[in-house]
Amino acid sequence: MHALSIAWDPSKGLDLGIFTLHYYSVMWIIAFVLGLQIMKRIYKKENQSDAALDSLFIYAVIGIMLGARLGHVLFYQRELISEDFFSIFLPFKFKGGFEFTGFMGLASHGAAIAMIISMYIYNKKVLHKTVLWILDRVVIPVASGAVFVRVGNFINSEIIGKPTGTDYGVVFKQLGEDFARHPAQLYEAGSYIFVFLALWYFYWKTEKSEQEGFLFGLFLVLLWSIRFVVEFFKEPQGDEYLTIGTLNTGQLLSIPFVLIGLYFMFAHKPKAKTA
Template sequence: MELLNYIVWNPDMFAFRIGSWGVRWYSLCWLIGLALGYLLMKKLYEEQGITWQERVQGRKKVKVNVFDPLFIYIFVSVLVGARLGHCIFYEPDRFLTSVQGFVEMLLPIHFLQGGGWKYTGYEGLASHGGVIGMLVAIWLYCRNTKVPLWTVLDNMGICCGVTAGFIRVGNLMNSEIIGKVTDVPWAFIFEQVDKAPRHPGQLYEALAYFAFLIVVLFIYRRRGPASVGTGFYFGLCLTVIFTFRFLIEYTKDIQVAFEAGLPLDMGQILSIPFILIGVACMVGGPWMKRLGAK
């Protein structure tokens, strides 16, 4: 293989530095994705007239903003879910078999063999765990604010592509979740990993998620705000994103050793339930609409 034919990839992990302190591209991409998702969700709430609710406090009726708490619910739950998902699904032997491992799962530190510890940040976040955490948070949010559950889920399905796309861009900047060795002309040589040309699986996913965002926004504009609350957009999101995730795994290298002995890797195994739930939501629109009214 002629290495000059491929894209050599070796970016600095830090987007910028101020003295000894710096912001990593990965963290920056997470924040950009969440911020854009927040702004898009806010616009959808306003279009659908659900940002404010009238409530009785004492003897007065007051308007309460029910959108603002959503960001906190989502931000915390996605990070916690993604972290726990990685530790439980991908590295249970490391994090669930010792007290030190359990502490490392919860805190962004690593214990040194000779004693002591160092700050590492959270090294390892799993998208499937993030989705599970997000769903739990949305249920709690709807329970507390009385916003219809299927309305929130559909709006989340419309917005999620932008956040998911930027997270994968962060993975690309980190040279992680790399693809298998290949000779396609657009292969990347991840110098922080090895000198072999590989599929840029992170880039495939990022482009797919951004494309999904454009398509789902087009559908929403054509169908209008009244189409939200049936479960269709939430189902479409799960079905399309996790079907693509299932297929793209064939171009990725395994992330942990035990996957080598499995007929499907962990990403594919975890994607199957989400695909089935997505299809069920898309075909069960009238039933979802009735549930959404409660």
């Protein structure tokens, strides 16, 4: 061990006797609870009902978790479809013996796609505004939640960075290693704090919340640009089904999100309201 490196070897979670509550699961719970509080303040400002907020929470949790899980399986671990199908939807693994795993194997690209779909359904069935109206607002708590999810990945010693090749970095002892890696999870978590603060500022301190699609677009541009850059410091997360040159799956999936974000920030024109 060198003075410039940090040995990282935390416990996996809290032993509750019946099962272990993984810290990663705790981070997801914190993300959703904090997100609910943020949206509660936003809905109060927008004169939306508590019933609408409760429905939003349900749609968001189901949509994001299901999309994140399916995204991981489709983009990185397709073999689960044939080898351990029920583990895709349940917090257990069955292959090699029954085991409670909690939340694991979640992809942010899948979560983003599912969030958009679930917000479309939520708006149609509950809110009755425009899907961009809710997306402009829900991305604020989503950005804050992304911070905690990446901290959870760091605690789990997963989505690890590449070796630094120097004394600087984090030694992930749980992986049986004695060399330093980039703490890529913390690079992302710290950057997502900036994304959250930027969205918070533009919503509360400017008139940009009235420009339909701007905050949603800003979220896409900032978050996925960060993801694109940080991918250069990450190890592959599984089978790389999409690669072009030196660009990996995570980077190629991020590019469309950035382009869509730029469209909503600078080119999107809301449809004229009819009487």
